[in-house]
Amino acid sequence: METLTYKQLNETVYQETLDNGLKVFLLAKPEMAKTFGIFTTNYGSIDQTFTPIGKDEKVTVPEGIAHFLEHKLFEKEDRDVFQDFTKQGASANAFTSFTKTAYLFSATSQIEKNVETLLDFVQDPYFSEESVEKEKGIIGQEIRMYDDQPDWRSFFGTIQSLYHKHPVKVDIAGTVDSIQDITKDDLYTCYETFYHPSNMVLFVAGNIDPEKMMEQIRTNQNSKEFKEIPTIERSYPDEPVAVAKAEDSITMPVTTAKAMIGVKENVSSLTGEELLRAELLSGMILDFYFSKSGAFYEQLYKEDLIDSSFQYETELDRQFGFTILGGDSRKPDELAKRVKEMLHQLREESISEEDFKRMKRKKIGQFMRALNSLEFIANQFTHYHTLGVDLFDVLPVIESLTTEDVDQYVENWIKEECISVFQVKPQPNA
Incomplete structure (x- = not known):
């Protein structure tokens, strides 16, 4: 474990890249009652076209799939992971942006257990055809809700005027029509490509013991099997410098x-x-x-x-x-x-x-x-x-x-x- 010391700010970050490629950063703040953890993958809504791991040809997946995948990871065959965090006194959430997807929690107790839960649920996907179809209705309602908000429409309308082809012009959640094309296999393809530990970062900050926390994370990751560290090939369209619409x-x-x-x-x-x-x-x-x-x-x-x-x-x-x-x-x-x-x-x-x-x-x-x-x-x-x-x-x-x-x-x-x-x-x- 390496220490990064920032004297000007009086901060020390502990970092380690594990054997599976996961980058872990820990910031001890003993004066804080709360601890915050975030598990982020370098994968967002703009990553629509890529070469799946183990394949030779590029694919283009439906718009909104990164956000859809974020929703589905919380749902397991026998439970909803939000309930696990609640029982452990933690508040959990997640978000998808243009370039990343993040899963997070904050808690004042049972920190080790909550870090374990964070790692385990993100690294144990479960998608069924039935649950995917059910989620389409839920996310469709969310999309329609945002479509009724003038601030959201003006924000994305401006981006759509700026860009000709780049997928940043597409709403992060996709459209009601585009999410209908998402399948269980699509979700697994995106997960296996972008959720490898080597494409992810774990950051835990708060009232923690860095040595003990890093050992716990090492043990957790060593207990799991992952494929060899892949090379991710993403593809984006050539975008003109000028705007699409003045x-x-x-x-x-x-x-x-x-x-x-x-x-x-x-x-x-x-x-x-x-x-x-x-x-x-x-x-x-x-x-x-x-x-x-x-x-x-x-x-x-x-x-x-x-x-x-x-x-x-x-x-x-x-x-x-x-x-x-x-x-x-x-x-x-x-x-x-x-x-x-x-x-x-x-x-x-x-x-x-x-x-x-x-x-x-x-x-x-x-x-x-x-x-x-x-x-x-x-x-x-x-x-x-x-x-x-x-x-x-x-x-x-x-x-x-x-x-x-x-x-x-x-x-x-x-x-x-x-x-x-x-x-x-x-x-x-x-």
Whole structure:
């Protein structure tokens, strides 16, 4: 077991790669009453086309299958795993994103038992034709529920306007039609390809003894048989740099329109740390101009173009990246026009050294506060690990950023052909 010491943050992470390829990270926080564990596979909704383990030809599986698989792993032949965690005093959950699927628990007691349960249920799949058919109805209801939510529709509508072919444009849960094509064999094919320990990370943080915990995990994994460590071959379509649609809209029963402005990011050539620096710079620039204390936000508010629903976010990951800004507006066309003007204006704007120092201090403060959350540490550590970045290296990277980095980033960031506007408009009779 190796120790990674971060003196600046006074943190020590214990890590080990087991014989089966599983990467284990432990963070002892004896001052915490709670312990949080997360078991993550580097497999998400965008991984639709791949070469199954043991096969020579690529397959394309139905949209939404990664999310479907997440649901099905909790259900065993004789029980629901959620009940196991509840009996052991733990709260359990799971989520599927574009690039990963994660299973997690938090508890203040029976930690060893809960870690054992986490490992065992994820590594013991059970799918039957009957249970798969039953799940289609449950997930179909979930999809229809999200289809009725204007915020969700505006978010995915913007992504669909940005991308021509890339599967990031597909709702993580798939569609009501696409999940009907999922079979028991499809689930096993995806599981056997992407749930090998070598494609997974286990992170446990909290009131634990690292030596004892690592020994328990070793013993658990050594008691199971796994195939040889595979090479996973994923395939993604070639995606043009420009957006798919400069403008698009839908109508829904809303009283106020929503206008979202999307920026398609070109991340294909970025390495792990370059992705991190781009993510940090984007977040800091957006915060400086478009947060409630930002100059651009104030202008938009004074012009009566936005209200408190206005928000922004950037997501940069392997294979894709985007920034989305917007919210409710009584003048959605004018809001879209003004935000686009402001984004282009960033090239002419110059952030002073003093302002940038304040931006960095704010970012560092936000990061340090977030480190008080076990959930944040575990989730972000595993996320950055798949990108080849160490979460605890984020602080020195922030400190190294300069105004020259900002200027260079902005120069290559905003291009007209990479901007799309998506609106949710009130129905005529709404």
